[in-house]
Amino acid sequence: PTGSRPQDAPGPGRSMRSGPGDYRQPQQESTVDLELIVLGSALLSAENLRAIVETTRSDDFSTPANITVHSKMAEMFRDGLGVDRNTLIPALQVSGVLQQVGGETYVRSLESAVPFGDYDLNSYLGLLRRCNVKRKFVAYGDAIRGEAMQGTPPEDLLAQAQSYLRPIAECINQNSWSSPAPFPRHRIDAMAPDLLPGFLGVMAAAVSEATETPFEMA
Numbered sequence: 001p002t003g004s005r006p007q008d009a010p011g012p013g014r015s016m017r018s019g020p021g022d023y024r025q026p027q028q029e030s031t032v033d034l035e036l037i038v039l040g041s042a043l044l045s046a047e048n049l050r051a052i053v054e055t056t057r058s059d060d061f062s063t064p065a066n067i068t069v070h071s072k073m074a075e076m077f078r079d080g081l082g083v084d085r086n087t088l089i090p091a092l093q094v095s096g097v098l099q100q101v102g103g104e105t106y107v108r109s110l111e112s113a114v115p116f117g118d119y120d121l122n123s124y125l126g127l128l129r130r131c132n133v134k135r136k137f138v139a140y141g142d143a144i145r146g147e148a149m150q151g152t153p154p155e156d157l158l159a160q161a162q163s164y165l166r167p168i169a170e171c172i173n174q175n176s177w178s179s180p181a182p183f184p185r186h187r188i189d190a191m192a193p194d195l196l197p198g199f200l201g202v203m204a205a206a207v208s209e210a211t212e213t214p215f216e217m218a
Contacts, residue, residue, distance in 0.1 A: 031131045035066045036113035038123050043084050043111055048121060053077045055125055060132045065101040071112070072097075085111065133168060140164040158218055191216045 038056065042049040058071040072091055076083050081091075089107050092098040101107070104194055143164065179214050193215055207218040 014090075017041045031062055031135065032066075033113065034124060034128045034131060035061050036110055037064070037115070038128055039066060039069055039073070039113040040110035040112070040122075041121055041124070043088065044114065046082070049073065049077055049083050051056060051121060052125070060128065065067075066107060068092075068097050068106070069103050134148070136164075140168065188216055 024080060037050055039061075039216060042052045052070075053074045056070065058074065060144070061067045061070055069088070069092070072084050072088065072095065076087070081087065085107055089098065089104050092101060092107070098104070098107075102109075134136075141177045144157065144161060152160075190197075193201050196204050204215060204218040208215040211218070
């Protein structure tokens with residue numbers, strides 16, 4: 001989906017949409033900036049929220065505050081509740097975690113992180129996913145290196161490597177197309193071309209000839 005934010009006045013360092021249909025692509029943002037943009041976008045529309053909840057997980061975020069905010073958003077979405085700053089703040093308060101994430105000020109700052117005008121939310125989600133994969137690879141390397149230096153047996157290292165790489169693979173493949181599902185095979189009776197009257201029979205016969213497929217398929 002394409003995100004959209006009211007074009008009242010651009011914030012510091014933000015530029016307005018430059019022309020019709022010109023959806024701005026994300027610039028080189030830090031990981032934390034990307035997380036703020038994504039979470040802020042979820043507060044702006046139900047369409048954005050659905051796209052974010054369906055394509056990200058809480059552990060895709062790097063800070064405890066952002067993990068908590070995403071988790072609460074996803075919970076509210078699954079419960080069929082609307083999510084904006086006026087509903088999210090009380091929900092975090094009731095859960096006893098509002099101050100842990102930085103209070104109302106932090107929640108309200110999420111929207112200000114979102115670019116003004118129209119922007120490509122999917123591009124930001126893709127960048128966030130790539131940053132998350134890199135972060136997990138770094139954490140994986142550090143953990144395995146530490147285990148190896150401590151003399152962990154190779155068999156155990158292999159098992160640990162598989163456990164680390166599994167969630168990374170899931171993250172990479174999260175939005176990949178699944179393998180094609182074959183159509184069921186059906187055997188049908190032969191059909192005489194004259195069963196289809198007038199132009200319909202002529203058209204079916206022509207399609208069958210042009211595509212070199214059985215008349216019954218046409």
